[in-house]
Amino acid sequence: MTAPLVLDGVGVELAGGRRRERVRVLDSVDLVLAAGRVRALVGLNGAGKTTLMRVALGMLRPDRGSVEILGSPVQTAGPQVWRRCGHLVETPFCYPELTARENLHAAATLRGLSSEESRRRVDAVAELLGLEKWLDRRARTLSLGTRQKVAIGAATLHEPAVLILDEPANALDPRAVLGLRGLIRDLAAGGAAVLVSSHHLDEVARMADGIDVLHAGCIVGTLEPGGADLERRFFDLVLAAEDQRAEPTGDEVARP
Numbered sequence: 523m524t525a526p527l528v529l530d531g532v533g534v535e536l537a538g539g540r541r542r543e544r545v546r547v548l549d550s551v552d553l554v555l556a557a558g559r560v561r562a563l564v565g566l567n568g569a570g571k572t573t574l575m576r577v578a579l580g581m582l583r584p585d586r587g588s589v590e591i592l593g594s595p596v597q598t599a600g601p602q603v604w605r606r607c608g609h610l611v612e613t614p615f616c617y618p619e620l621t622a623r624e625n626l627h628a629a630a631t632l633r634g635l636s637s638e639e640s641r642r643r644v645d646a647v648a649e650l651l652g653l654e655k656w657l658d659r660r661a662r663t664l665s666l667g668t669r670q671k672v673a674i675g676a677a678t679l680h681e682p683a684v685l686i687l688d689e690p691a692n693a694l695d696p697r698a699v700l701g702l703r704g705l706i707r708d709l710a711a712g713g714a715a716v717l718v719s720s721h722h723l724d725e726v727a728r729m730a731d732g733i734d735v736l737h738a739g740c741i742v743g744t745l746e747p748g749g750a751d752l753e754r755r756f757f758d759l760v761l762a763a764e765d766q767r768a769e770p771t772g773d774e775v776a777r778p
């Protein structure tokens with residue numbers, strides 16, 4: 523059986539150079555996301571994490587390589603595929619004039635949940651993330667972190683088979699970070715394939731089965747979450763990759 527998400531030789535170039543020339547943002551990225559596993563994607567600012575996730579979700583067409591999601595090429599995947607996916611990349615799902623509860627029910631309806639299932643799942647994610655007392659407030663009146671909780675709830679309440687979250691813990695309070703971790707681990711235990719990006723090595727070490735390090739658009743290694751000195755191992759990989767880059771670019775990483 524093929525894995526729920528497969529990126530094969532993905533390359534992306536975007537017009538981001540000093541004279542608007544196209545620069546390589548992802549370079550020959552191979553990634554296999556297995557069912558029941560949580561993979562974390564870590565890297566410095568600008569490494570390409572969000573771009574990789576956008577490509578994985580068909581939001582950006584790669585210049586080279588291919589992406590397959592739940593057995594379909596990503597560019598032609600239909601509603602039956604997207605209904606089984608959850609994501610939080612860039613703009614969070616949140617209609618400002620709807621209450622938090624209405625937003626969550628809208629997300630559940632889009633994914634084909636019955637009203638009874640929807641009520642059960644909204645209550646469950648609200649409890650896990652500490653959202654209960656905000657459920658009947660309009661989203662536009664909620665704090666940034668509380669809106670982030672609504673967006674995480676919307677991405678997860680249908681128990682997706684593939685879940686892609688770009689820095690989901692940003693703006694969350696410590697209780698919600700714990701809840702998020704529990705939510706992700708529960709979904710993976712139920713068979714979901716999860717890809718999550720973060721800047722916090724300690725946090726991903728607590729939730730991921732493997733940590734892929736992205737540097738300058740390449741996956742330069744995978745770290746085991748257990749064991750000591752994760753930060754040191756991360757920088758060793760990044761600096762070794764930096765040393766291998768042929769041309770100096772002016773944005774080299776300072777040795778910590």
Ligand SMILES: Nc1ncnc2c1ncn2[C@@H]1O[C@H](COP(=O)(O)OP(=O)(O)OP(=O)(O)O)[C@@H](O)[C@H]1O
Pocket residue numbers: 536537538547565566567568569570571572573574
């Ligand atoms: N639309 C765009 N046009 C041109 N360049 C872009 C575009 N989007 C991203 N880039 C460039 O692609 C590179 C990777 O950006 P990306 O947002 O994927 O990195 P990231 O690892 O998610 O960064 P961060 O940790 O800061 O969120 C950066 O150099 C960025 O400037």
